[in-house]
Amino acid sequence: NAGVMQNPRHLVRRRGQEARLRCSPMKGHSHVYWYRQLPEEGLKFMVYLQKENIIDESGMPKERFSAEFPKEGPSILRIQQVVRGDSAAYFCASSEDSNYGYTFGSGTRLTVV
Amino acid sequence: KNEVEQSPQNLTAQEGEFITINCSYSVGISALHWLQQHPGGGIVSLFMLSSGKKKHGRLIATINIQEKHSSLHITASHPRDSAVYICAVTVHTGNQFYFGTGTSLTVIP
Numbered sequence: 486n487a488g489v490m491q492n493p494r495h496l497v498r499r500r501g502q503e504a505r506l507r508c509s510p511m512k513g514h515s516h517v518y519w520y521r522q523l524p525e526e527g528l529k530f531m532v533y534l535q536k537e538n539i540i541d542e543s544g545m546p547k548e549r550f551s552a553e554f555p556k557e558g559p560s561i562l563r564i565q566q567v568v569r570g571d572s573a574a575y576f577c578a579s580s581e582d583s584n585y586g587y588t589f590g591s592g593t594r595l596t597v598v
Numbered sequence: 599k600n601e602v603e604q605s606p607q608n609l610t611a612q613e614g615e616f617i618t619i620n621c622s623y624s625v626g627i628s629a630l631h632w633l634q635q636h637p638g639g640g641i642v643s644l645f646m647l648s649s650g651k652k653k654h655g656r657l658i659a660t661i662n663i664q665e666k667h668s669s670l671h672i673t674a675s676h677p678r679d680s681a682v683y684i685c686a687v688t689v690h691t692g693n694q695f696y697f698g699t700g701t702s703l704t705v706i707p
Contacts, residue, residue: 518694518695520695520697526699527697527699528641528695528697530697533694543694544694587631589641589643590640592640592641
């Protein structure tokens with residue numbers, strides 16, 4: 486069991502480009518959560534997905550950010566037209582069920598230059 | 599006001615000391631989590647608990663539901679315990695986490 490896999494570990498994008506962050510949950514986990522950790526700040530919830538469905542996106546910025554968790558393949562967090570303020574560590578967690586423990590990925594560190 | 603408050607914000611200890619990190623929360627929860635984050639590293643889930651006490655090696659986590667308070671204890675601390683420890687709760691009404699701002703622990707040899 487490889488755990489929660491996030492890639493890339495580090496991503497550098499120029500302002501205005503698109504960033505795609507991938508998260509492969511643990512085997513058997515159908516719940517995926519994305520969190521953002523801004524520099525010098527704590528973790529903040531962004532979005533909660535189950536297979537093919539967005540359950541709660543109350544933490545997602547209204548523009549430029551989107552997330553999906555298709556039937557096949559990893560969950561994708563997509564940031565369009567990145568700005569410097571998007572520079573942060575983005576963590577993904579997965580669980581078998583919301584009542585069970587969560588496993589975190591190692592994160593993707595996005596730097597916008 | 600944050601839903602989850604941690605104290606202290608920073609903590610320096612001598613190797614071998616007993617360490618306590620506190621967490622208070624203001625919302626109804628389904629579970630409380632203690633997480634560990636090393637500098638530049640990922641996040642490791644240490645404990646998930648909804649009542650009582652759990653122990654894993656030198657780590658002990660307790661929770662008092664009535665008082666809405668949890669503590670993380672580290673016995674016989676070691677420099678490799680140096681990390682940021684984060685308290686998080688999952689709430690009854692949803693599935694998301696609320697996070698504390700973390701306690702930065704440095705254990706000096």
